[in-house]
Amino acid sequence: MSPRRTDTGGRIDRLKTIRFTFDGVAYTGHGGDTLASALLANGVTLFGRSFKYHRPRGLLSAGVEEPNALVTVLKGEVREPNIPATMVEIHDGLSAVSQNRFPSLTWDIHAVNQLGGKILSAGFYYKTFMGPVIGPLKGTRFWMFCEHFIRRAAGLGSAGSAKDPARYERMNAFCDVLVVGSGPAGLMAAKAAADQGARVVLADLEPRFGGSGNWSGETIDGAPAAEWVRRTVAQLEARDNVRLLPRTTVWGYYDNNTLAALERVSDHKAQPAKGEPRHRYWAIRAGSVVLATGAFERPLVFPGNDRPGVMLAHAAQRYANEFGVLPGQRVVVFTNNDSAYRSALALKQAGAAIVAIIDVRPQPSAEMSALAGEAEAELLSGHAVVATEGGKALSGLKVQRFDMVAGALSGDARSVHADCLLMSGGWSPTIHLASQAGAKAEWNAARQAFLPPKPTQNWIGAGAFTGSFSTVEAIAEGRAAGLAAAGGTGTPAALPTVEATPGDQDPAPVFEIKGSGKSFVDFQHDVTAEDVRLAHREGFVSVEHLKRYTTLGMATDQGKSSNIPGLAIMAEALGKPIPEVGTTRFRPPFAPVSIGSLAAERFGDLKPERLTPMHDWHLANGATMYSAGLWYRPMIYGLSGETVEQAYVREAKATRESAGMVDVSTLGKIAVQGPDAAAFLDRVYTNMFSTLAVGKARYGLMLREDGFAFDDGTTWRLGEQDFLMTTTTANAGKVMQHLEYFLDVIWPELKVHVTSVTDEWAGAAIGGPKARQILAACVTGTAVDNATLPFMGIVHGEISGVPVMICRLSFSGEMAFEVYSGAGHGTHVWEALVEAGKPFGLVTYGLEALGTMRIEKGHVTGAEIDGRTTARDLHLDWMLSKKKPFIGSAMMDREGLVASERLELVGLIALDNRPLNGGAHIVEEVDEANPHGSIGHITACCYSPALGKHIALALVKGGKARHGTRAHVSDPLRNRFGPVEIVSNHFYDPEGTRMHG
């Protein structure tokens, strides 16, 4: 157990002990620990198994770029897979498990894949399963057979199936300056901008602000950098024009300087506070942005570079200085640049022995030689690591003389005993957000890195992001950027002084040491240097194709550590310089984003809902509610012990036998008013409304411009220039927009005003043989007899002292009335109607009975007006006026829309007396095993109490011509096949004698 906790130092709170489990084993850590640092302090070096070969993997990094140590965090029933252990803050009760191992992390049977390394090379799946293989192992079927096993062997953590109970929020924020990243550059930028009076937001994906200041070990303004960070953050906290967002990943850079960020609000807590979201999605509109996102250290590519115990040099320095954890006792450093010498010294100071510093460069500077001496390390310049040894932890490595110009190894390999190998392949600025903003990165040969280009949006870069890797430069650039972003011009007091170990910022152009054994480029997707060369040999020359073929950089870390080494190896294979091979454009998100945060208030308790005025009455009277869009409507008013079918059958039957009442308040209602209202409706509807008498209603049909049916409903003429249009519940918003568009854009000369009044009216539809008697018993101020209130007539009166408007129209096919009152009086009127209906056996009914009665009548709704049907398909051609043009009239007679083979509305009766299913297909041939030749599908179905049969509405080819013939329903998903008779859609009372009375 070589890693251990140091006695002092770091951000951790040694007085606070936290208990957690990993793979079921109990561990302790300290406040401020990440899962990675706490496990490392406990001597855990094995964190996961690799994606393809199931190789043992440890920590590569200490931050967001971690490709190896992915874990699944368990919270109750909910599992969150693929979280880097480096990004998980421990809390009491935290339970995490490793991934991609079977049956356990330490004993993994799939590790045998390593032996078959040649087989699982780049493009293995494509070649083996997609290609034209002969015999029984051919093509897609064989792939489908093998897929199950391969997915189990190659993969990441598995997602849970439990519903996520967490709450997610969305926030909009506005600021003058958004600073992304809170290292020395970001802190200086935030402070400079805040001093100018700008509204500043400072976001960092880490829980603690300060970036490299927390672990560099440098001195700023005479104090340890971490102390300077604390002071500066405290100054920012004290200002009311600065908003600090820790644990917040800015992951997207969009138009108009709009940035998207994810704040992990309560993941680090054992229990979120009441109402506290798990994640918060921030949409930030920034006047200008300071990008101070730092840089990622690159791994070197050499055989065995993925063994647990091999990690990035700065990561080890971070574990030592920031978390007080030594990743090893006998440390070797392998580098192509100066920065790793500082890491070596930091580990030495924290108590480790630095066995050797292996530098690919033939002649490191005198300063570096001195640093090696200070670290008491043997300096092996012009050498390279060619192999690593050990199983689940590093035990040693092999070193050989290396000529970096020729890339050649020579001499005998020498063994070095070590339990930790730090590597540094140079640094890549974190230019992801700048790239997202639209700029193409520029290669800098000295830095061997892509640097951010000229801004395409309003941002300014600072610090390591710009390729300035020293703290002195970060501080100067940070302040300049903050000033400029805030529009300031002043030259304030002297900059903070920095005492840092010097060093050249340019690495040697060495990315790979070619030797025998697997050298990993993309650790998470198990892509080796040889895979990249194989792809090149097979003809993949574009970097985009290379990515897709090898899956390099396509894992959840999006190649944060692998992109540049991969590109360099490809460039060498192609014999081209790196910039000519090109880099890929970074796209959002910078790091994985929870889907919940994107959905935010559209789900859970923040989701809006629409309730009718009688909602509480429905609940109090046994209704089972059903959500229809944002609306909640009664589905049934079930009696105890009743099934849904029993309830709706009882409700529909009672309505047809005596009377029933349903809440229709959700219907869209639009007031169409003005001198040209009638003329406007003539253009909007397929039938005439200008001829409609005041005090009468008419059923109307609308088409879209392309000639297809759009919506239907009744429109009531309340006055010469005053109409009340009703629409289907689902289309209320769309119809309103449709009317507004034509009035605003096409016919601005029409003097018409449209107003949505859906929420102003409560509506109750009461129908059945006794409906008129019930109204007569409670309506005052008007008669409701046939002469006063004929079919489609409208009267005004009162019910229980409340003014009501009553229109005699029917959806159920019974004699029926719609009673409208002001929304605030809805329940009062509803209750008065219920009371008046008692002697007559009035029932209230829900959507199921409503649907049943409309199917029995053959009326259409959204299921039939589905955007693909025409008026003729639905047998509504009688409504197409020939006397006037209307919206859609010019296009509705197109060839394809009048073809004889179109799907037309019909009725179906199940001949086997079994229920039918919506969506089931209609076929002619009896071939249950291999159903084919669909002639249509079911749109709505029910058990009809009026007919005593299972019936359905369907859209069937040929339609009317098939009345009286037989076919079959085929619904393989639900194992339903059976004979049906095709009939007219008007099942019940086709002459309408019941509603006309």
Place this chain on the structure above:
Amino acid sequence: MLITCPYCGPRDVIEFTYQGDGNRERPDPASQNFEAWNAYVYDRLNPAGDHNEIWQHSGGCRAHLRVVRNTLTHEISSVAFVRGDHSSAARRKAEDKP
């Protein structure tokens, strides 16, 4: 993307509904010229550059706006009421001014 509604000011695109290509010309309602109708309903220019579009400020004043938007950069070079100065929103706006 921000659209500056002449009545409401700069607002996020989330408040607006795209209502189609602003170059379309609706044929005379009584016209039986099928080619013209077909062009109106289906033909679109899809330029790479400035595009004349109709947007409704559906989450605001509900006015329809003629917006010239660059399809490559999302830069919006002009916004005006489709109805011109006759729209009620524009009148209200004018009345607000001293």
